[in-house]
Amino acid sequence: LPPEQKKKHPDNIDKAQFIQMISGELIPGEKFSEYGPGEISRWLVRSFAGVSPGVASEIAARAAQAAGTGWSALWHVFSAVLGDLRDGKIRPAVLLDSRGAPEGLSPLEPQTVSLERRRFFKTMNEAADFFFRGSIPPSDFAGRKAAAARELGRHSVRVTRTLKAIGRDIDNSRG
Numbered sequence: 001l002p003p004e005q006k007k008k009h010p011d012n013i014d015k016a017q018f019i020q021m022i023s024g025e026l027i028p029g030e031k032f033s034e035y036g037p038g039e040i041s042r043w044l045v046r047s048f049a050g051v052s053p054g055v056a057s058e059i060a061a062r063a064a065q066a067a068g069t070g071w072s073a074l075w076h077v078f079s080a081v082l083g084d085l086r087d088g089k090i091r092p093a094v095l096l097d098s099r100g101a102p103e104g105l106s107p108l109e110p111q112t113v114s115l116e117r118r119r120f121f122k123t124m125n126e127a128a129d130f131f132f133r134g135s136i137p138p139s140d141f142a143g144r145k146a147a148a149a150r151e152l153g154r155h156s157v158r159v160t161r162t163l164k165a166i167g168r169d170i171d172n173s174r175g
Contacts, residue, residue, distance in 0.1 A: 061112035
């Protein structure tokens, strides 16, 4: 198994612990507004198990838009979003770039992205399928497929030769 990460599990933390963590690890001051959503997002990913960069970015952006901009607002958004995810209240979405190509995948409705830059799906599998099919252009996919087939062919020839050589060695050793 991979080494255990030293991250807190979001279910095992309350508001006081959250604010104490953020005070000890991120902020010299007390103002949420002194930090950009990117910095808050990176802190969430570093600090909590199971919080992806996409979810962390959404939490940070929602907190920045919240009426209150203190650490309590961040806690409120953090606990609400993770509670929704835990309870299965998801709305899988693919985020689109300006050309309409997939650039991100989210299990929750990205409220901070305009409607024309998101596409919703019934399941995460459908969203992931659309994302991965759209993130590799068909011409590039065909090239990658051909390169993979060539590589497999080379390895297959090498393994076949090795097995024949081993077989000859076994026959000679009996001999």
